[in-house]
Amino acid sequence: MTALGDPTRQAIFERLVEGPRPVGELAGELPVSRPAVSQHLKVLKDAGLVVDRKVGTRRLYQVDPQAVAELRAYFDAFWDQSLAAFRDAAEKEPQDG
Amino acid sequence: MTALGDPTRQAIFERLVEGPRPVGELAGELPVSRPAVSQHLKVLKDAGLVVDRKVGTRRLYQVDPQAVAELRAYFDAFWDQSLAAFRDAAEKEPQDG
DNA sequence: GGCAACCGTCAGTCTAGGCTTACGGTTAGC
DNA sequence: GCTAACCGTAAGCCTAGACTGACGGTTGCC
Numbered sequence A, B: 001m002t003a004l005g006d007p008t009r010q011a012i013f014e015r016l017v018e019g020p021r022p023v024g025e026l027a028g029e030l031p032v033s034r035p036a037v038s039q040h041l042k043v044l045k046d047a048g049l050v051v052d053r054k055v056g057t058r059r060l061y062q063v064d065p066q067a068v069a070e071l072r073a074y075f076d077a078f079w080d081q082s083l084a085a086f087r088d089a090a091e092k093e094p095q096d097g
Numbered sequence C: 001g002g003c004a005a006c007c008g009t010c011a012g013t014c015t016a017g018g019c020t021t022a023c024g025g026t027t028a029g030c
Numbered sequence D: 001g002c003t004a005a006c007c008g009t010a011a012g013c014c015t016a017g018a019c020t021g022a023c024g025g026t027t028g029c030c
Helices: A007-017 A023-029 A034-046 A065-092 B007-017 B023-029 B034-046 B065-092
Strands: A050-055 A058-063 B050-055 B058-063
Touching (some): A023 A034, A034 A050, A058 A065, B007 B034, B034 B058, B058 B065
Antiparallel strands (some): B050 B058
């Protein structure tokens, strides 16, 4: 979660969802330098959100679907829980019924 | 996403999933002061993640299920997309046949 | 009215971390 | 071997923002 908190990192993440991309290409589309992108990618990689592989002199990064699945499950559980708590609170605090 | 990036804010958010809580109670469970919790709650509220209501002299905060639903949908779409891109990349880069 | 409990906001401090520049390492092509 | 392209890392700067202490406002109770 902390990894996706930064706007730049989220922008990188969203681009990597579409498919594998090299570092330089990402930096060209973003208002930050290439090293900055490289650092963000390291954070995303350490968080397990992206994977990388070398292709020639370039390095391709891509979103790991399994990590997204875990985030999905995280909010799935929270949705059920918050919905139940919300109904519960609505019953105890009836404003017009 | 930025709102949930901070660890303290995430801790608050996770507690509010279980049900409505007053500010002072949250502050008692966390290693930060009450004003800090109040400020975090403001951020969460501005982001639309939580809702609040006054009950006597206290103010109860709670997670808005609809906001969680949106986050869920966000990662849902990304999951499909990243999975498709992942398979695609695997076909183009067959390491062992 | 007076007191206590609970909370939001302001001002100020201080640290985490995002960014850039500079450097070195690796790979492809000749 | 030489050059160029691509990238990761280190050092340093600097701003956003997380936190605290102090204050005032509101509500409930006697």
